[in-house]
Amino acid sequence: MNTVNYENITEAREKICKIVAPTPSTHSNYLSQATGKNIHLKLENQNISGSFKIRGAANALLSTPKKELSKGIIAASAGNHAQGVGIVAEKIGAHATIFMPARTPIIKVEATKSLGAEVVLVGKVFDDAFQAAKKHQKQHGGVFIHPYADPHVINGQGTIGLELAEQVQDLGTVIVPIGGGGLISGIACALKHINPAIQIIGVQSSAFPAMKMSFESGKHVKQQPITTIADGIAVKTVHEFNLSLIRQYVDKIVTVEENEIAAAIMLLMERSHLLAEGAGAVSIAALLNIHKELDGSKPISCIISGSNIDVNLLYRVMMKGLLSSGRLSRLRFTLEDTPGAMASLLKIISKTGANINEIHHDRTFASAHYSDVQVDAVLETSSTDHRDQLCQALRDQGISFVVVN
Secondary structure: OOOOOHHHHHHHHHHHOOOOOOOOEEEOHHHHHHHOOOEEEEEHHHOOOOEOHHHHHHHHHHOOOHHHHOOOEEEEOOOHHHHHHHHHHHHHOOOEEEEEOOOOOHHHHHHHHHOOOEEEEOOOOHHHHHHHHHHHHHHHOOEEEOOOOOHHHHHHHHHHHHHHHHHOOOOOEEEEEOOOOHHHHHHHHHHHHHOOOOEEEEEEEOOOOHHHHHHHHOOOOEOOOOOOOOHHHOOOEOOHHHHHHHHHHOOEEEEEOHHHHHHHHHHHHHHHOOOOOHHHHHHHHHHHHHHHHOOOOOOEEEEEOEOOOOHHHHHHHHHHHHHHOOOEEEEEEEEEOOOOHHHHHHHHHHHOOOEEEEEEEEOOOOOOOOOEEEEEEEEEOOOHHHHHHHHHHHHHOOOEEEEOO
């Protein structure tokens, strides 16, 4: 039976090299300055599938006899594993049936279908899709490719660790997203073999912390599903195989909140010109939380694990990010309904350098007095300080308003 070890990870690298090219590791000037540490980003979001998952899928499928593959490939995925399996299946001429949660981002569903895979949407979360996939395999046969609890898959993900060791000299700490745990298991196994002193830190969304809780308590923890923007790591059930590897190789697991994940997505777009999905950005959210605790004498690498984010979700993340950073605000004014009142308001806004994004003037449906008018204005400012300056200027002129973000 194939096991997870350095030798098999090295073999996996040779096996998948014709399908999966090495991904770059870049130094982040902004994050290095912000944290006072030497920060590098391992860009798994630049894989041909948009995530690291193609590594494990390629190694698992290329390690399976063709006779077995001819019976069909079955997988369950929150999206990224599906695309990895789909790409490799198309290249080797095999049919794949992928079970995905009903609320999987459209970009992941359509990308999987475009590869010729059959997609079945079922359940609310990954665990529901997993059970449906296993039932299908039992009824119809075929090769099941587990997204994280398969030695071939984990050895494939471990090739990231081999690349990191070559790309970042004297590596000190690696921060890795955790869903089911296949990614961190492979990376940690490879790096701890190369240098046991390298610190491996896992990150989970606070909405799905089952691995962290199991890791710390020594007991299997199962949780009820909660909505998260980090859908790629929304796994509620811990697998013993991954848990045992994580206990062996991983030093620590932390969690991050939804607003911290959203802020990390925004930061990567604005400061590093990188697109990351929620699961791909949790390493940055964790870094910003714990950087003061980390050894700054050696480089720190954050795994940006994927970029497959739904455009509608990205838009909402951007809007929330603008609100939280003080660059977009909605103010509700109560003005006397007299000529010139609106002009005076606009003059104050203009003088402060704020920009009007949207404005709504309501005499009829608002709760203002008969002699007043309610005005809602969506305003663009450069920062929270700029927004505060605008608000103070309005107060100084006796303008009545409330912030309704």
